[in-house]
Amino acid sequence: MQTNFSAAQLADPHVAESEKILRKCVHCGFCTATCPTYVTLGNELDSPRGRIYLIKDMLENGRPADKEIVTHIDRCLSCLACMTTCPSGVNYMHLVDHARAHIQETYKRPMLDRLTRAMLAAVLPYPGRFRAALKLAGLGRPFIGLFEKLPALKPVAAMLKLAPSAIPSASPMAKPGTHAGQGAKRGRVAILTGCAQSVLDPAINDTTISLLTRLGVEVVVPEGEGCCGALVHHMGREVAALASAKQNVDAWTRAIEQGGLDAIIITASGCGTTIKDYGFMLRLDPAYAEKAARVSALAKDVTEYLAALDLPDPVRKPGTVVAYHSACSMQHGQKITRQPKELLAKAGFVVREPREGHLCCGSAGTYNILQPEISAKLRDRKVKNIEATGASIVATGNIGCITQIASAARLPVVHTIKLLDWAYGGPKPEGVSDAMLVAAE
Numbered sequence: 001m002q003t004n005f006s007a008a009q010l011a012d013p014h015v016a017e018s019e020k021i022l023r024k025c026v027h028c029g030f031c032t033a034t035c036p037t038y039v040t041l042g043n044e045l046d047s048p049r050g051r052i053y054l055i056k057d058m059l060e061n062g063r064p065a066d067k068e069i070v071t072h073i074d075r076c077l078s079c080l081a082c083m084t085t086c087p088s089g090v091n092y093m094h095l096v097d098h099a100r101a102h103i104q105e106t107y108k109r110p111m112l113d114r115l116t117r118a119m120l121a122a123v124l125p126y127p128g129r130f131r132a133a134l135k136l137a138g139l140g141r142p143f144i145g146l147f148e149k150l151p152a153l154k155p156v157a158a159m160l161k162l163a164p165s166a167i168p169s170a171s172p173m174a175k176p177g178t179h180a181g182q183g184a185k186r187g188r189v190a191i192l193t194g195c196a197q198s199v200l201d202p203a204i205n206d207t208t209i210s211l212l213t214r215l216g217v218e219v220v221v222p223e224g225e226g227c228c229g230a231l232v233h234h235m236g237r238e239v240a241a242l243a244s245a246k247q248n249v250d251a252w253t254r255a256i257e258q259g260g261l262d263a264i265i266i267t268a269s270g271c272g273t274t275i276k277d278y279g280f281m282l283r284l285d286p287a288y289a290e291k292a293a294r295v296s297a298l299a300k301d302v303t304e305y306l307a308a309l310d311l312p313d314p315v316r317k318p319g320t321v322v323a324y325h326s327a328c329s330m331q332h333g334q335k336i337t338r339q340p341k342e343l344l345a346k347a348g349f350v351v352r353e354p355r356e357g358h359l360c361c362g363s364a365g366t367y368n369i370l371q372p373e374i375s376a377k378l379r380d381r382k383v384k385n386i387e388a389t390g391a392s393i394v395a396t397g398n399i400g401c402i403t404q405i406a407s408a409a410r411l412p413v414v415h416t417i418k419l420l421d422w423a424y425g426g427p428k429p430e431g432v433s434d435a436m437l438v439a440a441e
């Protein structure tokens with residue numbers, strides 16, 4: 001694609017980066033076929049190609065964002081299916097991240113939208129605040145029907161619907177410290193305890209620590225790590241996103257210096273995609289560029305790490321049929337497609353892949369709160385495809401997808417690590433009945 005930026009514009013490294021990306025696009029439109037919002041809404045401006053044109057026009061003319069571009073960029077899920085499909089290697093992720101930051105800087109949203117976004121940014125990344133908010137959600141639940149009737153309050157209704165009625169207690173295993181490996185030492189890793197996941201389902205990381213230590217891996221929970229920054233990053237709040245990234249880079253650099261790390265284990269693929277991008281996000285900061293690149297290189301999804309470990313035979317041999325839902329951040333963001341399915345199959349599960357596996361379930365960070373209607377359409381489509389597999393359990397590797405799919409599916413949705421842990425001798429995952437897990441001990 002031809003671009004028309006001035007030398008002064010290209011002196012801004014963010015504009016220069018976007019210009020390089022724009023020039024790679026050859027307008028072929030292959031990406032439209034796999035874009036969930038184009039498939040759902042049928043509008044070219046809600047396709048990757050349409051958004052690329054809008055972003056190009058805004059940046060080239062040095063214009064502040066307007067209502068039209070905000071509408072179509074807000075509808076983008078950042079699912080990155082377009083990047084998997086694109087034959088020209090267009091880095092849509094970095095382009096849309098730049099556009100979102102530009103929108104945040106130059107566009108004044110309506111007051112309720114601003115308040116909702118500010119509240120999400122102030123609550124979700126902080127486990128203590130998120131836990132308190134979930135407790136308060138019970139008070140708002142009787143008003144869901146009323147909020148749904150008022151367009152400006154639909155995000156509040158969506159939030160209340162997603163909030164679980166019972167919240168598990170915080171896990172003592174998530175406190176900073178070291179969990180020693182059993183038997184011969186096979187490695188030393190740090191684990192990201194994260195934010196929303198540690199409140200909604202702390203058992204995911206507990207199970208990961210338990211399985212890794214049984215396999216001989218020492219697991220460190222570093223002092224000072226926090227939210228990865230993905231939630232605010234996707235809202236265009238770059239200052240907050242970079243502050244989170246730096247906090248984690250510092251925490252993990254200390255852990256590297258105090259005993260070395262073979263990997264930084266991440267159990268939510270949405271966080272993994274962002275942490276693997278820290279090297280890019282902090283490339284212009286001389287104090288952090290090198291450290292951030294090292295952290296990104298060490299970041300591994302738990303299934304990526306386990307697949308390289310040469311696992312023993314499972315203790316149980318389940319014949320359970322499992323539908324594997326590949327989160328967008330797993331398959332498009334991190335290009336991890338084989339490992340989770342191969343690990344499940346090796347552990348004795350019969351793995352089925354739902355039709356239209358490339359399409360997003362509609363969770364996408366805060367998307368299911370901020371765009372509840374499109375999100376619900378994508379969720380229902382996803383659930384229909386999952387249920388058509390005839391599986392008795394859904395496995396996936398991202399807490400956002402677990403919450404989203406479980407809000408409509410009739411079968412249990414669990415993190416992949418919980419099924420693997422059970423097959424390797426761990427406890428039965430909560431919410432899964434004996435009848436669903438058929439095993440020969």
Ligand code: SF4
Pocket residue numbers: 034035036037038046047048051075076077078079080081082083092
């Ligand atoms: S990131 Fe997803 S929703 Fe956004 S343009 Fe690409 S395919 Fe469409």
Ligand code: SF4
Pocket residue numbers: 024025026027028029030031032048049052082085086087088089090
């Ligand atoms: S597939 Fe790639 S090159 Fe083709 S229109 Fe989409 S982004 Fe541009």
